[in-house]
Amino acid sequence: xxxxxQSQPEMSVQEAETVTLSCTYDTSESDYYLFWYKxxxxxxxxxxxxxxxxxxxxxxxxxxxxxxxxxxxxxxxKISDSQLGDxxxxxxxxxxxxxxxxNKLIFGTGTLLAVQP
Amino acid sequence: GAGVSQSxxxxxxxxxxxxxxxxDPISGHxxxxxxxxxxxxxxxxxxxxxxxxxxxxxxxxxxRFFAERPEGSVSTLKIQRTQQEDSAVYLxxxxxxxxxxxxxxxxxxxxxxxxxxx
Numbered sequence: 168x169x170x171x172x173q174s175q176p177e178m179s180v181q182e183a184e185t186v187t188l189s190c191t192y193d194t195s196e197s198d199y200y201l202f203w204y205k206x207x208x209x210x211x212x213x214x215x216x217x218x219x220x221x222x223x224x225x226x227x228x229x230x231x232x233x234x235x236x237x238x239x240x241x242x243x244x245k246i247s248d249s250q251l252g253d254x255x256x257x258x259x260x261x262x263x264x265x266x267x268x269x270n271k272l273i274f275g276t277g278t279l280l281a282v283q284p
Numbered sequence: 285g286a287g288v289s290q291s292x293x294x295x296x297x298x299x300x301x302x303x304x305x306x307x308d309p310i311s312g313h314x315x316x317x318x319x320x321x322x323x324x325x326x327x328x329x330x331x332x333x334x335x336x337x338x339x340x341x342x343x344x345x346x347x348r349f350f351a352e353r354p355e356g357s358v359s360t361l362k363i364q365r366t367q368q369e370d371s372a373v374y375l376x377x378x379x380x381x382x383x384x385x386x387x388x389x390x391x392x393x394x395x396x397x398x399x400x401x402x
Binding site: 171209211212213214260 | 317319324325326327328329332339340342343373375377389390391393394395396398
């Protein structure tokens with residue numbers, strides 16, 4: 168079974184600085200997707216960034232980028248130029264690429280990010 | 285609608301009561317998921333629908349949990365004889381395409397229903 172581990176329950180960053188959130192996962196599959204989701208107090212999960220395991224190039228979305236290390240099964244999120252609106256709970260998630268089973272998301276336990284003005 | 289809508293936003297139930305949680309997915313979305321998010325945890329999969337067919341209910345924690353999507357649009361998650369351990373946020377998510385294939389499916393989440401069982 169696949170598992171996702173986020174070892175940082177809480178992180179804090181100064182506004183305009185850079186912060187990195189860690190995520191490791193375990194799977195025996197070679198093709199899969201990895202995601203970072205943001206959950207503000209409104210509770211709605213918002214997709215931040217997605218990485219396809221077969222792509223070696225790290226995904227980037229504006230101020231958000233990932234460091235995907237497939238052999239190490241590591242998938243960290245870097246937020247550059249942090250803004251007050253980045254404060255939220257961040258979840259790392261795994262989804263198999265395809266197959267007979269439901270392509271459900273498997274989430275980690277989350278990292279609560281605080282942004283200090 | 286513009287997004288996935290869930291109602292009610294908050295629900296307080298006495299232990300033993302039955303509750304029904306509603307999810308209105310984005311119009312035309314084929315796939316629909318229910319997740320349960322306990323306090324301080326990540327969401328956990330409950331069940332999956334493709335149109336009206338419930339293709340996976342492996343995450344439902346007990347036979348007190350029941351979900352339906354009779355016309356392939358609105359879905360209802362019903363919990364019978366609620367227990368305190370059922371207290372959680374219940375999230376619904378939908379996607380335009382089927383999830384049993386590879387592809388660039390984007391999942392849209394609602395804001396959830398927070399259930400508190402006293």
